[in-house]
Amino acid sequence: RIPIWLDCDPGHDDTFAILLAAYHPAIRILGVSTVFGNASLEKTTHNATSILTSISQSTTIPVYIGASKALFRPPMHPPTDIHGETGLDGTSLLPCPLVPPITTIPAIDAAYQSLIACPPGTAWVVATGSFTNAAALFMKYPELIPHIAGLSLMGGALGNNFTPATLGTVDGVPRIGNWTQFAEFNILADPEAASFLLTHKDLSKKTTLIPLDVTHLCLTTAQVQDLILYGPEGLRPGMTPGKGKTELRQMLVELLFFFAKTYADVFGITEGPPLHDPLAVAAVLSGLEEGPHKIPFYEHDPAVGAGIAPQRERYEVGVATEGSYEDAKAGARTGQITARLLPPGEEGV
């Protein structure tokens, strides 16, 4: 199985990233580290331990505490209308964590020890929150760069591909970012960290970036929500419409309902929310041969609203790091990624 280190800020969609990684038969989670982002570090850490408890994995998957702020900036959190006060609002079914996070070793040191112990060229780092921990990891331990198989990041927006879920326009100019006009949340939360990872000459070659252009093709439609509620067999006699087959399914759909309302209220996307973060986990499967574990990563299936990019392309990427968060909100390009499509054969993100 593919060993992965999952760095996250749960977060509704981070929850599904944890689920995909924990349940997928071709993946083995080495450890989970938490970062500030969708809520404070304290809350995202609590949420990670609670989610693992809900799927009975709290004793098998350790949680480590990462960065509470960006490399060179104060922490940035979304307003509570995105993920709610707790970072994971919308359900009362989240259990109390059975196992606390590990406090005896910093997250990046734990990640290093686990990753370097894997055979060369096998392990992935997947980051679905701000990229602070991931950047700090490779800054402190550059020997990991040739050792890992890949780095998969959810973040950024190229503005190339915004069907079916567009973010509209601002003053007649297409809005490409979900946080500011130009910036996506995970990049803006720590643009210096993003710049380090995406422009590193060796690391960028093994980095897969899953931007909004991809995630907005993968909507959690009513049909997907029903699948989660009732299972693949669908609504059967004896089951109550709208009520999950199990408490876990019920909890997951309640989280999705909250996220769906966010996307309808804040972004005007009503078909169902894009579920960004699990796609960064799915990216580690894209190298697998055809077979039962293969995710059809590049096929879009309009019937279920899932599937992602039509093709894989390589880009040379830059990140705008000038300006404060306030500047970005006022229209500066802080946190925007610029991407130049590379001709086939050239190595880039």
Ligand code: BDR
């Ligand atoms: C990203 O920002 C967060 O709100 C989500 O969890 C996801 O990682 C999407 O821009």
Ligand code: CA
């Ligand atoms: Ca996230």
